[in-house]
Amino acid sequence: MANIRCVNICKSYGGLRVIENLNLDINDHEFVVFLGPSGCGKSTMLRMIAGLEEISDGTVSIGDRDVTHLPPGERGVAMVFQSYALYPHMSVRDNIAFGLRRQKVPEAEIDRRLAQVTALLGLEPYLDRKPKNLSGGQQQRVAMARAMIKTPKLFLFDEPLSNLDAKLREKLRTEIRRIHLDLKTTTIFVTHDQLEAMTIADRIVLMRAGAIEQQGTPSEIFDRPATRFVADFIGSPT
Ligand code: ADP
Numbered sequence: 001m002a003n004i005r006c007v008n009i010c011k012s013y014g015g016l017r018v019i020e021n022l023n024l025d026i027n028d029h030e031f032v033v034f035l036g037p038s039g040c041g042k043s044t045m046l047r048m049i050a051g052l053e054e055i056s057d058g059t060v061s062i063g064d065r066d067v068t069h070l071p072p073g074e075r076g077v078a079m080v081f082q083s084y085a086l087y088p089h090m091s092v093r094d095n096i097a098f099g100l101r102r103q104k105v106p107e108a109e110i111d112r113r114l115a116q117v118t119a120l121l122g123l124e125p126y127l128d129r130k131p132k133n134l135s136g137g138q139q140q141r142v143a144m145a146r147a148m149i150k151t152p153k154l155f156l157f158d159e160p161l162s163n164l165d166a167k168l169r170e171k172l173r174t175e176i177r178r179i180h181l182d183l184k185t186t187t188i189f190v191t192h193d194q195l196e197a198m199t200i201a202d203r204i205v206l207m208r209a210g211a212i213e214q215q216g217t218p219s220e221i222f223d224r225p226a227t228r229f230v231a232d233f234i235g236s237p238t
C-alpha cells in the first residue's frame with residue numbers, strides 16, 4: 001500500500017516561506033502530476049516526500065506509516081531526476097545493481113531483478129557499456145532502471161524528460177505510464193509542461209507559489225479551470 005498523505009506541510013528556507021500549509025492525499029496506484037511554473041515548489045514537495053529535504057512543519061505519511069522523520073532509505077521510495085547522475089566509471093549493469101549490492105542483496109536475486117527491469121526498459125544490449133557511450137534517452141532509461149530495481153512502492157520523477165528531444169520525450173512518457181501500470185506503483189511526476197501533464201496524469205495538482213491552485217483530472221482542469229491563473233497556464237502554448 002502506498003497512499004500518501006501530506007498534512008499542513010510548510011517549508012521555509014531561511015526566512016522565506018516556499019510551501020504554505022499544503023494538504024494533499026494521493027491514492028494507492030494513482031499517477032499524480034505536480035504541475036506549475038518554475039519556482040512554485042514542485043521539487044521541494046517531492047524532495048520532502050522522499051526525505052531528501054527536511055519539512056519545516058506538518059507531516060507526511062506513506063501507507064499507514066508516518067515517515068516525517070524517517071531517512072530516505074526507509075521510506076520505500078525511489079526518485080528519478082532530470083540529470084541522470086550515473087556513475088561514469090561503472091558499466092550500465094553495475095550502475096543499475098549498485099543500490100542492491102550496497103544493501104547486500106544476494107547476487108542471484110540481483111540478477112533476477114536486473115533481467116526484469118532491463119527487459120522492461122529495453123536495456124539488454126547496453127549492459128556492458130559505460131554511460132558516456134549511451135544516448136541521453138538511454139542514460140535516462142538506466143536512471144529509471146536503477147530506481148525501479150529497488151521495487152519501490154512510490155515512484156517520484158522530477159522533470160525526468162526535460163533534457164530530451166520531443167520525440168523521445170513522448171516515447172519515454174508512454175513507457176513511464178506503462179511501467180506504472182505494470183508494477184502497480186504509486187507515482188508522482190513533476191513537470192512544468194502542461195501538455196506532458198495532460199497526457200500522463202490520472203490527476204493534476206497545479207501549484208502556484210507554494211500552494212495548490214487547483215487539482216483534478218486533466219479534463220476537469222482543462223474544461224473547468226477554477227481561476228484565471230489556471231486557464232492561462234493550461235491554455236498557454238509550450
Ligand atoms: P520548482 O521545482 O517548482 O521549480 P522549487 O521547489 O525548486 O520549485 O523551488 C521553490 C522555491 O524555493 C523557489 O523560490 C526556490 O528559489 C526556493 N528554493 C529551493 N531550494 C532552495 C534552497 N536549497 N535554498 C533556498 N531556496 C530554495
Ligand code: MG
Nearest residue numbers: 042043044158
Ligand atoms: Mg524543480
